[in-house]
Amino acid sequence: MPKIYLESVVRDEVTFRSVIDGQQRLSAIFSFLNNEFSLDAPFTGKQLGKFFRDFSEDERNKLLAYPIDTNEVINANEEEIRELYSRVNKYIVPLNRQELRRADYPGDYLNLSEDLSQHTFFDDSKVFTAVNRRRMADVEYVSELLAAMLAGPQNKKDTLDSFYIQYAVWDSDEKSKIQNGFEKVISDIELIFTSNFPINKTRFKQKSDFYSLLLAIHEFHRDGYVLSTKNIDHLHDDLEMLDREIAPHASMSLFSEYAIKCVSEANTLASRKWRRNFLYAFLYGTYVGQVFPEQVKLFTDIFLDIAFSDMCPTTNCPVCGREVDDQCIVTWSKEESTFQFSNCELLHRSCIQDSDKFIDTIPLVPVEANN
Numbered sequence: 001m002p003k004i005y006l007e008s009v010v011r012d013e014v015t016f017r018s019v020i021d022g023q024q025r026l027s028a029i030f031s032f033l034n035n036e037f038s039l040d041a042p043f044t045g046k047q048l049g050k051f052f053r054d055f056s057e058d059e060r061n062k063l064l065a066y067p068i069d070t071n072e073v074i075n076a077n078e079e080e081i082r083e084l085y086s087r088v089n090k091y092i093v094p095l096n097r098q099e100l101r102r103a104d105y106p107g108d109y110l111n112l113s114e115d116l117s118q119h120t121f122f123d124d125s126k127v128f129t130a131v132n133r134r135r136m137a138d139v140e141y142v143s144e145l146l147a148a149m150l151a152g153p154q155n156k157k158d159t160l161d162s163f164y165i166q167y168a169v170w171d172s173d174e175k176s177k178i179q180n181g182f183e184k185v186i187s188d189i190e191l192i193f194t195s196n197f198p199i200n201k202t203r204f205k206q207k208s209d210f211y212s213l214l215l216a217i218h219e220f221h222r223d224g225y226v227l228s229t230k231n232i233d234h235l236h237d238d239l240e241m242l243d244r245e246i247a248p249h250a251s252m253s254l255f256s257e258y259a260i261k262c263v264s265e266a267n268t269l270a271s272r273k274w275r276r277n278f279l280y281a282f283l284y285g286t287y288v289g290q291v292f293p294e295q296v297k298l299f300t301d302i303f304l305d306i307a308f309s310d311m312c313p314t315t316n317c318p319v320c321g322r323e324v325d326d327q328c329i330v331t332w333s334k335e336e337s338t339f340q341f342s343n344c345e346l347l348h349r350s351c352i353q354d355s356d357k358f359i360d361t362i363p364l365v366p367v368e369a370n371n
Contacts, residue, residue, distance in 0.1 A: 006072045007081055021088050042105040042168040098140035107168030108175055113143040121186050126200040127210055148215050155269035185217045188227045202243040208262040212275035220287040235286040237342035252305045285339030293364040299330045303346045319351035331358045
């Protein structure tokens with residue numbers, strides 16, 4: 001507890017004291033001693049729910065004997081008091097929100113967040129800076145990741161306190177389940193970002209990108225899909241492309257939109273969901289080994305964006321040899337086992353129907369979707 005500063009004035013041989021700094025701390029102590037509130041959640045311990053009057057005599061005496069450090073200024077004038085107050089508050093760094101949570105919401109959720117924030121992955125990936133570590137921003141960020149794994153993307157940090165309260169006392173099996181899930185996602189990220197493509201050299205170490213990537217992978221794990229048995233060569237190519245091409249002023253509109261959603265309103269629920277869904281589509285073809293409508297639509301839009309850009313040479317359909325148009329759609333050879341942007345082809349719809357070498361993706365995306 002920070003030091004409390006008192007002003008003492010002696011008048012007619014009587015000492016009168018007033019508080020210069022520490023009024024709220026003292027008010028809280030006196031209110032508890034007067035039985036005005038009990039120790040409720042997120043407090044944990046055998047005194048949970050008790051008022052001061054419910055303590056044993058030994059417990060009351062221990063609390064009353066707790067030393068409070070004070071400084072006392074005697075018979076100072078008003079200018080000196082103002083100077084002291086200014087100095088005390090000028091050089092004290094106020095606690096940030098996470099430092100307050102650590103004091104207000106002890107328990108299992110805080111403990112797990114602190115433990116996982118020390119995972120060696122975060123040191124290697126450079127997700128956290130030294131400043132993050134000093135002011136517990138690393139713990140706050142991990143607690144946001146856990147909240148998203150438990151209940152989906154959240155809007156900024158609006159609901160974070162509620163997770164600290166709800167999971168202050170956490171069923172050990174459920175806690176182990178979410179901890180194991182977190183570590184499995186980290187293991188997959190370490191598989192994806194190898195020494196030749198280290199995450200600390202990519203945009204995916206940024207907190208907005210990493211949040212979205214972790215949630216997308218968590219969804220695949222939740223549905224029973226694993227990465228360890230899959231060929232990830234084409235997935236590597238796709239992520240390298242995203243890292244290279246995503247920028248606010250990218251020529252491809254979807255890449256520009258993604259970059260903007262990492263900066264403007266980056267932590268809103270809408271932006272977080274959009275980015276997660278975007279990366280989910282890029283991961284789906286390797287994790288699941290199939291294609292799905294949102295993926296086909298997304299890849300088609302990107303391919304057409306590239307094909308019609310001024311910087312791109314003429315793109316031709318691999319079946320008929322004619323130039324592509326807005327009635328083209330992406331597909332894959334039937335020999336492929338993973339379905340990424342880097343190994344897809346852009347074909348005329350009529351050519352897909354006439355060829356037995358490519359997967360028929362036309363039913364997945366109606367004509368109107370690409371108009």
